[in-house]
Amino acid sequence: MSRRYALYYKELCDLRWNGQIMLIVASVLIVNAGFLLAPHEIHDSFFVAFTMCMLTLLMQGNLMVEEHEQNTNRVLRQAGVKPLEMILIKASITALLTVLHLLAFFLLNGYSWIQIFKTLILVSPVIGMFLGIGTLLGQASKNTVDVSLYAWPIILFYFLVESLVMNLEPTSGLWFVIIPNYHIHYGMLKLQAGELWGVYLLVPFLWCAVAVRMVWRITRV
Template structure:
């Protein structure tokens, strides 16, 4: 495979960024999540935990955005054109993963500023969040490659989103130790890792499970991705 120049990659990324302006589903999800974040963080007597807000970001901004910007190429029938000019399907996906990661990081930065979180605490929170961000990106890639349009992305992605938000809701409404089986899920460790951060305590014990999930999911995804691209 011919190695791409920096200008070619720049052109591909620029195309993907420009396409975001016209992707109504992505813009809608972005605006809804921004409204949700501002409303619940500034609402009087709001006791919505930070982890629940992050859950909505990872679902609406990360997972659905990734799926939508991939399937958009199918809807517009531009994948074949990009392949004809020398890009492989893998390279097209890599560009879109990069865009989604940057968009998620940008939204998190907005969130941290709105919430007034110290930069060092924000960095630690990002370290806690990274495994979930990467896993949501991988799910989004699978949705984008296996569906035919944005409606199907929403249809097949909704059960995953609801499961994630359901677990986040359980964590929000139960004390630590009441539902110990939730410790199997990575978002349990994100939730209580943030609690540790807010108490100025170490988060290291809460990194083991999420990063273990990330490694296993990444290995499985790489095997699947090689077979399907």
């Protein structure tokens, strides 16, 4: 347990001096604050997607590649730190910052606490999916530049699908049902309308399970 606390302490200390991550966090805060203050007709699901892509995905990838850049992987393994343990610690920090950011966004946007709780449940599988993808990108990269190069095609594709989903009727383009964007967008619409939304958890959960499974496999190698 003391080793785990030491690892958390190490990560939090490193976080303060990680300019790349601080820039990501500041950028997400500024952009979302700008949208909150300015009149807009964009649905909240877009801002949720923006936060998860720009914060969850990039931050987790940068945290994971940090050990490669600092050449501390071997030292940590010699100290008995398992790869899965390190992944979970980094993922928990990223997830916490993501949830805090979404919480602030929802509160400032007039959500009730019940709505916030339900919305966080709805988006939690996608947060898990992006944590998994970020971990995989970090493991495959040598530095933060590589993380960005690998992540941006994913981010752009996700935003493209998000923009299409927001402008389509639920019954058009049935192939969208396999994409998590569809379920987050319409799940949030149902939730805000007070209708049943639990069914929209299934597909995001499957995507999350696939990402977690892939991360689990690389820790077994």
